[in-house]
Amino acid sequence: MNTTLSSLTRPLQRFSVRHAVRLPLMVTATLLVAMFSIGSLQYEGFFSAQVLLNVLIDNGFLLVVAIGMTFVILTGGIDLSVGSMVALSTMLTAWLVEQNGAPLALAVPLVLLVGAGGGALMGWVIHTFEIQPFIVTLAGMFLARGLCYMISTESISLTDPTTTRIAQTRVLLPGGLFISPAVVIALVVLALAFVVLHHTRFGRTVYALGGNESSARLMGLPVGRTKVAVYAVSGLCSALGGLLLTFYMLSGYALHAVGMELDAIAAVVIGGTLLTGGSGFVLGTALGVTVLGLIQTIISFQGTLSSWWTRIVIGGLLFVFILLQRLFGGSRPAH
Amino acid sequence: MAAPPTPRTPTGADRPVLEAHGIRKAFPGVLALDGVDLSLFPGEVHALMGENGAGKSTLIKVLTGVHPPDAGTVSVDGSLQWFAEPLEAQHAGISTVYQEVNLCPNLSVAENILIGREPRRLGLVHWSALHERAERLITELELDLDVRLPLSAHSLAVQQLVAIVRAVDVKAKVLILDEPTSSLDRDEVVQLFALVRRLRDRGVAILFVTHFIDQVFDLCDRVTVLRNGRLEGAYRVDELTSVTLVHRMVGSELRTLDELAERSHTGTAATPESADTPFLSARGLARSGAVQPYDLDIHRGEVIGLAGLLGSGRTEAARLLFGADHADAGELRIDGERAVLRSPRAAIAHKIAFCSENRKEEGLAGELTVRENIVLALQAARGWTRPLSRTRQDEIAARWIEVLDIRPAAPEAQVRNLSGGNQQKVLLARWLLTDPEMLILDEPTRGIDIGAKTEIQKLVTRLAAEGTAVLFISAELEEVLRLSHRVGVLRDHRLVATLPNDPTLTPDRILGTIATGATS
Ligand SMILES: Nc1ncnc2c1ncn2[C@@H]1O[C@H](COP(=O)(O)OP(=O)(O)OP(=O)(O)O)[C@@H](O)[C@H]1O
Ligand SMILES: [Mg+2]
Numbered sequence: 066m067n068t069t070l071s072s073l074t075r076p077l078q079r080f081s082v083r084h085a086v087r088l089p090l091m092v093t094a095t096l097l098v099a100m101f102s103i104g105s106l107q108y109e110g111f112f113s114a115q116v117l118l119n120v121l122i123d124n125g126f127l128l129v130v131a132i133g134m135t136f137v138i139l140t141g142g143i144d145l146s147v148g149s150m151v152a153l154s155t156m157l158t159a160w161l162v163e164q165n166g167a168p169l170a171l172a173v174p175l176v177l178l179v180g181a182g183g184g185a186l187m188g189w190v191i192h193t194f195e196i197q198p199f200i201v202t203l204a205g206m207f208l209a210r211g212l213c214y215m216i217s218t219e220s221i222s223l224t225d226p227t228t229t230r231i232a233q234t235r236v237l238l239p240g241g242l243f244i245s246p247a248v249v250i251a252l253v254v255l256a257l258a259f260v261v262l263h264h265t266r267f268g269r270t271v272y273a274l275g276g277n278e279s280s281a282r283l284m285g286l287p288v289g290r291t292k293v294a295v296y297a298v299s300g301l302c303s304a305l306g307g308l309l310l311t312f313y314m315l316s317g318y319a320l321h322a323v324g325m326e327l328d329a330i331a332a333v334v335i336g337g338t339l340l341t342g343g344s345g346f347v348l349g350t351a352l353g354v355t356v357l358g359l360i361q362t363i364i365s366f367q368g369t370l371s372s373w374w375t376r377i378v379i380g381g382l383l384f385v386f387i388l389l390q391r392l393f394g395g396s397r398p399a400h
Numbered sequence: 401m402a403a404p405p406t407p408r409t410p411t412g413a414d415r416p417v418l419e420a421h422g423i424r425k426a427f428p429g430v431l432a433l434d435g436v437d438l439s440l441f442p443g444e445v446h447a448l449m450g451e452n453g454a455g456k457s458t459l460i461k462v463l464t465g466v467h468p469p470d471a472g473t474v475s476v477d478g479s480l481q482w483f484a485e486p487l488e489a490q491h492a493g494i495s496t497v498y499q500e501v502n503l504c505p506n507l508s509v510a511e512n513i514l515i516g517r518e519p520r521r522l523g524l525v526h527w528s529a530l531h532e533r534a535e536r537l538i539t540e541l542e543l544d545l546d547v548r549l550p551l552s553a554h555s556l557a558v559q560q561l562v563a564i565v566r567a568v569d570v571k572a573k574v575l576i577l578d579e580p581t582s583s584l585d586r587d588e589v590v591q592l593f594a595l596v597r598r599l600r601d602r603g604v605a606i607l608f609v610t611h612f613i614d615q616v617f618d619l620c621d622r623v624t625v626l627r628n629g630r631l632e633g634a635y636r637v638d639e640l641t642s643v644t645l646v647h648r649m650v651g652s653e654l655r656t657l658d659e660l661a662e663r664s665h666t667g668t669a670a671t672p673e674s675a676d677t678p679f680l681s682a683r684g685l686a687r688s689g690a691v692q693p694y695d696l697d698i699h700r701g702e703v704i705g706l707a708g709l710l711g712s713g714r715t716e717a718a719r720l721l722f723g724a725d726h727a728d729a730g731e732l733r734i735d736g737e738r739a740v741l742r743s744p745r746a747a748i749a750h751k752i753a754f755c756s757e758n759r760k761e762e763g764l765a766g767e768l769t770v771r772e773n774i775v776l777a778l779q780a781a782r783g784w785t786r787p788l789s790r791t792r793q794d795e796i797a798a799r800w801i802e803v804l805d806i807r808p809a810a811p812e813a814q815v816r817n818l819s820g821g822n823q824q825k826v827l828l829a830r831w832l833l834t835d836p837e838m839l840i841l842d843e844p845t846r847g848i849d850i851g852a853k854t855e856i857q858k859l860v861t862r863l864a865a866e867g868t869a870v871l872f873i874s875a876e877l878e879e880v881l882r883l884s885h886r887v888g889v890l891r892d893h894r895l896v897a898t899l900p901n902d903p904t905l906t907p908d909r910i911l912g913t914i915a916t917g918a919t920s
Contacts, residue, residue, distance in 0.1 A: 128891065163678070264525050264527075265524060265525065268517070270515070270516075272504070273504045273507060273511075276504030276505055276506035277502075277503070277505065279502070279504055280504055281504060282466075282485075282486060282501040283466065283484050283496075284486075284487075284503065284512075284515065284566070285487040285516055286515065
């Protein structure tokens with residue numbers, strides 16, 4: 066209701082309009098630099114490229130999941146099912162490979178298909194029955210987690226030689242640095258997502274949908290198709306994230322990735338994407354994931370703080386960023 | 401009901417390109433359309449007329465697949481069609497500009513024009529070609545703006561033009577324009593009409609909704625009139641006079657007709673005593689990039705009109721007086737005392753009310769009911785700790801629904817379901833009821849039918865007579881002249897003159913001032 070008055074104060078200045086969109090991204094980048102500098106000054110051995118790369122190695126799967134989440138949030142939606150989808154993927158992979166002897170070449174596409182299909186189904190329900198994405202994906206979250214337990218209540222470890230070999234592979238970089246294949250995959254997904262969002266008709270429709278859904282419909286844009294596709298992308302990304310996590314953990318377990326949907330949302334928001342949709346960058350999401358990872362790193366370097374401090378810091382940051390969104394042009398009235 | 405008109409069109413085509421028959425559409429509680437027929441021939445400009453809430457926009461939405469009809473048929477080029485989505489109507493060659501600007505504020509102007517049919521290269525959007533094409537389309541309408549900026553950086557009028565450019569670009573057989581001229585100025589209207597004529601000569605059928613009677617006679621070949629959701633009749637424009645046309649629209653309510661005839665005589669009242677301290681007085685008030693320093697005095701009981709072209713800074717000047725934007729220079733006095741308006745709240749506390757031109761973005765809360773929207777400003781003025789009782793709210797809503805003749809007269813109807821003109825009336829009611837000492841009206845009669853417009857003009861005159869100061873912004877110079885005691889003329893973000901409204905002041909003289917920047 067406050068929008069009535071507060072939106073009157075929205076300045077119409079050209080300059081600010083043009084730059085307001087990028088501002089959150091700059092803030093995040095600055096924050097990242099600041100965190101890295103502080104860490105380097107405080108702790109011995111912090112100042113090295115490998116520390117940053119380790120952040121990526123430990124969070125590659127989260128990056129992939131958060132990229133999918135970015136698509137959804139850009140349309141003004143939300144996907145709460147991603148954490149459970151990740152768990153389901155780890156479970157499905159482990160079960161197929163370990164207990165049924167399926168080759169990876171079969172298990173991987175199958176898992177990806179399940180993820181994309183599940184996402185598409187949720188998107189279809191959201192669009193066709195005009196139900197809040199929040200509710201539909203919450204149902205999806207319970208469902209996927211439940212399916213994990215149907216496969217097994219125990220953790221299934223992966224001992225298959227191909228899998229373990231892939232898991233231990235390191236991609237060497239010049240200067241004695243290394244990353245895991247998961248990082249490469251995550252970066253490829255990031256590049257793809259960037260191109261799709263900024264240079265394809267589908268991507269632009271995603272932004273249009275977040276800008277104003279009813280306008281997008283009246284403009285003759287394929288609203289339904291795009292919505293279904295966006296949730297399918299998110300499902301696909303969480304399945305892929307699940308695969309990466311499987312290799313990272315070398316196990317499938319129903320209790321993997323509990324609460325990861327919240328990490329993914331936090332990364333997207335800290336990366337400067339508006340929760341109301343229509344504004345943000347997938348590159349920002351990558352920065353957001355790095356910020357989250359760096360917080361963990363700093364806390365582990367610190368040594369005495371319990372790992373729960375990560376949560377507290379993330380919570381504080383989220384709060385600040387949402388306030389920032391509100392201040393810088395985030396006050397568009399919702400439609 | 402009149403007999404069906406003989407289909408004679410400029411191109412002599414004998415088959416309508418778009419035909420609707422027996423369209424019926426009910427919303428919960430309202431029968432919006434009841435057995436309406438419409439036929440559009442290639443190469444004609446066809447007006448669709450009717451009072452606020454007559455069903456014009458609903459008919460357009462049914463024709464283009466936004467709402468499914470309850471009964472009736474639509475055929476394109478003689479074959480029956482059924483559109484489930486606006487997209488399908490577009491594919492069938494029907495291009496539409498809906499009443500409210502329906503674009504995406506977060507995308508650039510260029511994207512808004514071309515999204516969905518961007519030029520592509522290797523499957524990717526070809527950005528430079530896209531910008532080039534958008535620029536070409538924009539210049540065709542003799543507009544000058546940066547197509548790379550987000551749409552939200554532009555005024556409502558520009559947004560409306562962008563919506564038109566978007567619709568025109570589609571290779572359309574039928575172009576539907578729902579009140580395209582409502583926020584445009586003379587010049588833009590002239591441009592738009594030239595464009596419409598060019599399209600007509602190319603054989604496009606154009607359906608045109610307007611509340612300006614003159615525009616019908618200026619541009620249109622035939623007219624279909626709706627009244628209360630029913631077809632009143634379809635006529636050739638050259639068979640009608642403006643009086644008969646209005647008569648067809650409002651039915652037998654000759655009252656409105658009388659008022660129409662009399663309105664030019666309401667004239668200007670004597671300028672109120674200017675010796676006393678003005679209610680509001682601005683000295684050198686300015687905001688960089690929006691308005692140059694200007695001086696303005698508004699007395700109690702005085703109506704000041706603001707005239708100027710689109711983008712001349714009319715709205716921007718007014719926003720400073722409401723604290724909606726902050727002045728970065730100059731001084732403001734209210735009742736002789738210095739005042740700094742940091743926010744609309746501060747202005748409201750000084751009993752200043754602002755009725756925004758952008759009712760969709762800044763004015764109304766669409767999900768709330770008519771009653772809730774009406775009491776919103778009053779409640780805000782009282783503070784949330786002193787809620788208005790429900791009975792009071794009901795009384796207030798009922799009273800203003802009656803005063804402004806809001807239809808349907810249902811206080812619990814959701815505002816977004818009201819017709820455009822009736823939404824405007826709700827917004828007006830909200831501010832009027834705060835009993836302001838100064839009322840800023842930014843295009844208050846936009847999209848309002850001719851009867852209601854007269855009502856609003858009378859209301860402004862009456863409020864002024866009762867001692868309210870009024871700042872009245874309108875693109876219609878006749879209206880400004882009819883109501884104002886003095887007229888401020890803006891040009892290029894500068895208040896170039898404040899002219900007393902004596903008999904020598906004519907629309908032409910104002911236009912002259914706008915053109916030359918000097919008082920003639
Ligand atoms: N989505 C809806 N739900 C309920 N009622 C609606 C809806 N849309 C329109 N109406 C009602 O249908 C009637 C016709 O409205 P419509 O918008 O077609 O009028 P209009 O002729 O375009 O008027 P205006 O000149 O004010 O734009 C009105 O009574 C309106 O309140
Ligand atoms: Mg309408």
